[in-house]
Amino acid sequence: MALAFCGLLAIMWLGFGPESPASRAAASAIGAMSIVTLAWHHRRRAGDASREAELLARRLVEENIELEHRLHQAEDDHRSLEHYFETLMEHIPANIYFKDADSHFLKVNQSMAESFGCGHPADMLGKTDHDFFESEHADQALRDEQEIISSGRGITGKVEHETFSKGREGWVLTTKMPFRDRSGRIIGTFGMSSDVTELMQTRNTLERERNVLRSLIDSFPDKIFVRDPGRHYLVVNKAMAEWVGADSPEEMLGKTPDDYFPEAIARAGAREDLDMLASGKPVLNREWTFDMGGQGVRYLVTTKVPLVEPDGRCWGIVGMDRDMTEYKLASEKLEQTERQLQELMDNSPAVISLKDRGGRYQMVNRGFEELFGLERGDVLGRRDDEFIADKDVAARFRAIDEEVMDKREPVQLDEQLYVDGEPRWYVSVKFPLFDSEGQIHAVASISTDITDRKVAEDAMQQLNDELVRANDDLQQAHEQLIQAEKMESIGRLASGVAHEVKNPLAMIGMGLELLARRIPEEDASGREALDRMKRGIERAKRIIKGLVDFSSARQLALEPSDVNQVVQDAIALVEYQLRKGKVTLADEFAEDLPRIELDATRIEQVLVNLMINAMQAMETGGQLTVRTYATFLTDAKRDEGVRTATHLRAGDRVIRIEIDDQGPGIDPENLKKLFDPFFTTKPTGVGTGLGLSVSRKIVELHHGTLELINRDEGGVRARITLKCPEAGR
Missing domain, CATH: 3.30.565.10 (Histidine kinase-like ATPase, C-terminal domain)
Known part of the structure; x- marks a missing residue:
């Protein structure tokens, strides 16, 4: 009875037990052994009488052997599956994980363990995101996983910002799915995330560059467009849309120039595009006119370049239309002004020139040509030392130009130049010309021939010098006449005084001689007074002698x-x-x-x-x-x-x-x-x-x-x- 019960129990286990290969193989073995033992027992009791029981036992043994083979095969398949799974978990560069219903990690691969700063996957088992991330990130991950468990719907392709180990920040691409058992019941979540930081940085860089490029082309006043080979607009900027009257650049996408331009212009442009696509040669600075109706005729310059793939296939055309109307009108006005200025300079008697900062002539007038005997074509763009034979003169010209630029103010000077071998004098004014930023960009010179005036001034100066000398001579003569007259008067006076004084002095001298005989020798004071009187007479005689000599003829x-x-x-x-x-x-x-x-x-x-x-x-x-x-x-x-x-x-x-x-x-x-x-x-x-x-x-x-x-x-x-x-x- 016990053996029969064990066999019956094994058969019931095979019918209703779990589908695990190991458990089914164990149940079949127990059942077979029980049946074989029971059959052998009955045979021993009954002998060889029950042939059917023997056959039944043989079939049960064969089935047991088959079950054991299937068991080994299932075990091999299971081991292969486990090997594939472990290989996938170990070598895939993405992070793979399994979590239970409370978001505890059940299994993670090596890549995920390393990205979380752990040395081995086992270090993460039983932990949650709160053990590795800030609350904000961990709470959001928990909410997502609870939503997956409750709804049964996974999350695919979600990009999340994440802080990795050692503080490195980046981006991950995450897919999260519900984790079910064999009966289909959700018991947790599993997912995979990949580090897409470099991809996101590249995408952000490309996005910034695209935005910069878009802002750049939209800010250009030129009309910029990109068309496919069928002439459909792929990209246009705001200036292009406004020019053709479109409400926005997006309105023009997919349309062609036929929708906006007259038939003749559109047809000519189409032929030009076909020629460019066939030859591969760009169209550079083609000038054309376009009547804009109320805006009048506009002057335009177009540049178009083919867009080529790396394999050489042309996939489109990029072009730019520049409105040159104001520039052309200003250029024509400038040319007219330059012609008028040149005519004014050519009809001026002065010698006029204009040089850049390097000393190269930018403009000269007819007077300059006549002075140096050169055509202006031989002068423009050249320096003084390149056509003036006298290098000292050329160096002097350059030194004056540099002085003007250093001082930043006009310099006036007189210059002597030789014209046809004859010296000519010029008064020259050289002055700087400033640009809108206050920087000197040129030096202008105006020279006037003052030879005749110089000769007249020299003659006048010579005459003036002669008059000054004549006046000095007259003044000196006048003073000399006065002096001579004075000398004559003094001479006559001296002659009279000498004549009138000479005789009295002689009589006084005789009296002093007579008086000297009568003064006693012992009278020292008398003798001294007499000597002083004699010396006075001698002095008077010398004066009289000088007067006589002065007045003597x-x-x-x-x-x-x-x-x-x-x-x-x-x-x-x-x-x-x-x-x-x-x-x-x-x-x-x-x-x-x-x-x-x-x-x-x-x-x-x-x-x-x-x-x-x-x-x-x-x-x-x-x-x-x-x-x-x-x-x-x-x-x-x-x-x-x-x-x-x-x-x-x-x-x-x-x-x-x-x-x-x-x-x-x-x-x-x-x-x-x-x-x-x-x-x-x-x-x-x-x-x-x-x-x-x-x-x-x-x-x-x-x-x-x-x-x-x-x-x-x-x-x-x-x-x-x-x-x-x-x-x-």
């Missing part, structure tokens, strides 16, 4: 004389006084001086007077230099006081005697008074004020001149100029 005792010898004789007369005054003498006598007619005694008197004056100017001593030399007179002042026809003139050969001292010099205010009678800068009793007046008169009687000049290096130079005799005399 006696003839000179002229004899041919050696000037150097006369000077040496005068030096011998003052040599003692010079040594006493600590004055050293330096002589610079020229050799082979011609002999001239002199009153040697009078000239010695003049030289002694000049040397004594020089010695007195050097109170603490110094050097006195006396020199003689012959020269030709380059300038001669006309002296109306010398009433002879033999006075000095420019070009005369003369001998000069110069005496240089190292004194303090003469006050400029006193230079004009030095030769006035009785004018002296010496203390009272030292000089009479007649020495220079008498010396000058003596020199003038020799038809010469006497000058006193302050030297640049200090001191005074006394210069006597005497005329040499003419050749043959």
